[in-house]
Amino acid sequence: QVKLLQSGAALVKPGASVKMSCKASGYTFTDYWVSWVKQSHGKSLEWIGEIYPNSGATNFNEKFKGKATLTVDKSTSTAYMELSRLTSEDSAIYYCTRDYGDFWGPGTMVTVSS
Amino acid sequence: DIQMTQSPSLLSASVGDRVTLNCKASQNIYKNLAWYQQKLGEAPKLLIYNANSLQTGIPSRFSGSGSGTDFTLTISSLQPEDVATYFCQQYYSGSTFGAGTKLELK
8 A cells, every 4th residue: 555654743943954754655656756745734735846756857836946855765765855944934744745646644744943 | 827716715514415615727727636635633635636536445425527727526415524624736737726625514
C-alpha cells in the first residue's frame, strides 16, 4: 500500500531554515511527481511546488520561488523540502503528496517563534 | 494564475439530504479537477479526480460532474461521517485549491 511518512514537528527561530522529509513506500518512487502543500492554521491549501524524482525536474508556485527548495534521494525514496528565511507567516502544516494528491502524508507542523 | 471559487463556504444539512457543493475556475481547466475531504486534524483525502472519476474505496454516494469552468460535488444521501471541509483543486496549470466548503449537520 502507498504510504508517505513525513518528519516530525519543528520549532524554528525567525530567519532560520528548516528541512523536512517525506519517505515514500508501496510504489515506484521515480514514476510519480511529489508535490508539497501548505496549510496555514484554519485556512485553505496552497500548492508550493512539485519535483519529479526520476530527473529532479521541479515546478513552483511563483509565491514560493526563493522560499522553498525541493530535492530527492532516490536511494531512499525520500523527498525533501527546505524552507528558508522563515517568518511567522511560514508557520503551518506542510503536506507531501503523490502526484497531484492521490495520496497524502500526515503533514509536518512547522512553528516559527523566537 | 487560475483561481478556484467554492460555494457555499458553509453548508448545513440533515442526514439523508442530497447535498451539492460548487466550484468555479477562473478559466477553462477542462476536466482537470479533484475534490478532497478533510476532517479535523487529518490530511485531505481524495474523493474525485478528473472531475467525475471516483477514487478507489470512496463510497458511491459521492459523485462529481462538470467540465470547463463549473464543477459540482454531490453527496446523494448525507451521512454523519461526511461532516468535514471539502476542497476542490485544479491541476491543469500547476495546482490551485478552492477556499473550501465546511459541511455540518443541521
